[in-house]
C-alpha cells in the first residue's frame with residue numbers, strides 16, 4: 001500500500017518531489033531544537049494549491065496522515081511527524097513560493113505559504129511598505145508556518161501577531177476542498193473569521209497554501225537602547241516611562257546576566273558592565289538617540305548604550321540568544337515560551353531559578369517583555385528529567401494566572417499540559433472544531449493534544 005501511494009503521489013507532484021532517501025529526508029524529521037524526531041513514508045513537495053489538494057485527497061483515501069512543514073524553525077515539535085511514521089508523510093511547503101506582487105492601494109501582498117518572512121519583508125520594502133511581524137528566524141520561517149503558529153515576534157507590541165496581519169487565506173481542507181478568502185478588505189464581518197481560526201491551528205485543521213497579508217507604512221527611523229535594570233519590575237518601569245513620554249514603542253526585549261554572558265562568550269562585545277542583573281533592549285520609532293536618552297535618564301536607568309536604528313550590534317545581543325543557547329547546552333534545550341502577568345514576573349523568575357538549580361539545570365531567560373512574554377530555556381537538563389522540570393515550570397506559570405504558550409504554540413512538546421491552559425469546555429469546543437474539519441484525524445495527529 002505505501003509503495004502504491006508513493007507512486008500515486010509521484011504522479012501528482014513529480015517523482016523528484018517525493019523524497020524517500022534517508023539522508024535527504026533526515027533534515028525534515030527532526031525539529032530545530034533536536035528534541036523532537038519522527039518518521040515518515042516520504043517528504044512530498046507540491047508546487048501549487050491544486051497539487052496540494054490532490055496530495056491531501058490521495059493520502060486521505062489511503063488513510064495516511066499529513067504533517068505540514070514550512071521552514072522547520074518551530075520550537076515545540078509541531079512540524080515533525082509522529083514517531084510511528086509508517087502512516088504519515090511530511091507535506092513540505094518549500095515549493096509554494098509564488099509572490100503575487102504588492103497591491104499598494106490596498107497595502108496588501110498575496111504570497112505562497114512557503115515564502116519566507118525575509119522575502120515578504122524585502123517585497124514590502126521594495127514597494128515602500130513594511131510587514132508588521134519580525135522574528136530572528138526570518139530567513140527560514142515561512143508564511144504558512146507563521147500563520148499556523150500565530151507567530152508573535154519582536155514587533156508584537158506595535159502591530160500584533162500573524163492573526164492581525166491576515167486579510168485572506170488559501171488552504172486545503174482534509175476533504176481536499178480548497179478554502180479561499182482573498183479580498184483585501186480591512187472590515188468584512190460576514191460570519192466566522194476562518195482565516196483567524198487557521199492562525200494558531202498548528203497544521204491540525206488545514207494545509208495553508210497561501211495568504212493575503214496586510215502591510216504597514218514603514219516606520220520613521222528611531223533609536224535603540226540597551227539599558228541595565230535591577231529587576232524585571234525595574235525593566236518594565238523603564239518601558240512604561242518611555243511609552244508615557246509619548247514615544248512609539250517598536251520593541252522591548254528582556255535579557256539577563258546569564259544570557260548576556262553567553263552571547264559574549266559566543267563572540268559578541270559586551271554593551272553593559274558584567275554583572276548587570278537584567279537588561280532591556282528598547283527600540284522606539286520617530287525619536288532620536290538624544291530624546292530617548294533624556295527619557296531614560298529621567299526614569300533613573302542604570303547604565304545604557306544607545307544607537308540610531310537599525311542598531312545591528314545592539315540587536316545582535318538579543319537575537320543571538322537562541323542560537324548561542326542551542327550551541328552551549330550539553331543536552332537538547334528545554335524551551336518553554338510563557339506569558340507571565342506583569343506583577344508576578346520577578347517572583348516567577350526566582351521560581352524558575354530555584355527549580356532549575358534543584359534539577360541541576362542552567363536557566364537562561366529572555367523575551368518580549370512589553371507583551372509579558374518570557375522564553376525560559378533550560379540547558380544541561382539530565383536526560384529523563386526534562387518532563388518533570390517542564391511540568392514544574394508550567395504548573396508555576398498556570399498558578400500565577402499566566403499562559404503555558406505565549407507564541408510558539410503547543411505542538412507535541414506541550415500537548416500533555418493542554419488542560420493547564422484551557423478549561424474542559426474550551427478543550428471540548430476545540431475538539432468539536434477539529435472533528436468537523438478533520439473527522440478522520442489525518443492532519444498532524446498528536447499535535448495540540450486534540
Ligand SMILES: Cc1cc2nc3c(=O)[nH]c(=O)nc-3n(C[C@H](O)[C@H](O)[C@H](O)COP(=O)(O)OP(=O)(O)OC[C@H]3O[C@@H](n4cnc5c(N)ncnc54)[C@H](O)[C@@H]3O)c2cc1C
Pocket residue numbers: 032067068069070071072073074075077078079080093113134135136137140141142143144145146147148149150151152153154202203204206207208209322323407408411444447
Ligand atoms: C532563532 C529563532 C527565533 C525565533 N523567534 C520567534 C519569535 O520571536 N516569535 C515566534 O512566534 N516564534 C519564533 N520562533 C519560532 C518559529 O520561527 C516560529 O514558530 C515560526 O512561525 C515557524 O515557522 P516555520 O515555517 O519554520 O514552521 P514549521 O516549524 O515548519 O512548522 C510550525 C508549525 O506550523 C505548521 N505548519 C507549517 N507550515 C504549514 C502550512 N503550510 N499549513 C499548515 N500548517 C503548517 C506545522 O505543522 C507546525 O505545527 C523562533 C525560532 C528560532 C529558531
